[in-house]
Amino acid sequence: MQFDATLIIQTTLATVMQAQQRLAEHLWWGGASANSTMAxxxxxxxxxxxxxxxxxxxxxxxxxxxxxxxxxxxxxxxxxxxxxxxxxxxxxxxxxxxxxxxxxxxxxxxxxxxDADDLITITEAAQLLYPDAALVGSNVATQRVIRLIHSGKLHEYTASAELAPNPRHRRRVKRSEVLPLCNIVHAEDDV
Incomplete structure (x- = not known):
């Protein structure tokens, strides 16, 4: 396979220049003349x-x-x-x-x-993932959810202080990320 150096150089430079231009547009402070105020x-x-x-x-x-x-x-x-x-x-x-x-x-x-409409507590996620949590203890189920967060399978969010005054209860995950894991977790439990 032969590579076209001219084409590769042109497209790569154009892509990098677009990224630089986007950054420059975001960093530009208004005021074309020295007399104008800095926007x-x-x-x-x-x-x-x-x-x-x-x-x-x-x-x-x-x-x-x-x-x-x-x-x-x-x-x-x-x-x-x-x-x-x-x-x-x-x-x-x-x-x-x-x-x-x-x-x-x-x-x-x-x-x-x-994503406020999609966020649920760690406890709610544990109840979805492990409906038989009463058998293993709710603390075990919540620790499993926390391990899913640490492994990157779930993303953690923090609820506002108004929604959850107690800082220990502010941890949230997305219901839309938990639901697909329900089938995987239950399949692993059956093995």
Whole structure:
């Protein structure tokens, strides 16, 4: 097989330049002349919105569909800027990012805000995965769910303080991630 060096160079440079251009557009601070005031960059505006959501300043119930999709788009945009390599189709985000202090925790809180209807407690996940938990003890079942989180099979989210005042009860997982595991877990139990 022969590779066309000119084509490969052109397409690779174009892809990397597009990624750089996207980053430059997000970092650009307004003001073409020295007399104008500095307008916040697009990235600064997006981060401000995400922090507002994470701080509970925007309520999900009253946000409306357009606002919901705006916030989802901003979160996707920021995650692409942080984690997408120029030649990859999707960003590769490590599971631990969502709980890291700073931007990771903010993005995790926004993701929990977006997926609020799909989030369930660790105990609820244990009840779905292990309906016979009474036989093995509910603590064993919840520890199994926690192991699924640590192994990367489930992603952990943190509920807001308003939803769960006790910090120990803020851990959440997505019901949509748990349900497909039900068949796998029950098949393993039958073996």
């Amino acid at each position: 916040p960059s697009l990235l600064e505006q997006e981060l401000t919105l995400l922090v507002q959501v994470a701080n509970g300043e925007i309520e999900r119930e009253t946000a409306g569909v357009a606002r919901y999709f705006e916030i989802k788009g901003v979160l996707d945009d920021v995650c692409r800027l942080l984690w997408q390599a120029p030649l990859s189709a999707e960003p590769v985000i490590p599971a631990e990012f969502w709980t890291q202090p700073g931007i990771g925790a903010v993005c995790g809180a926004v993701l929990a805000w977006l």
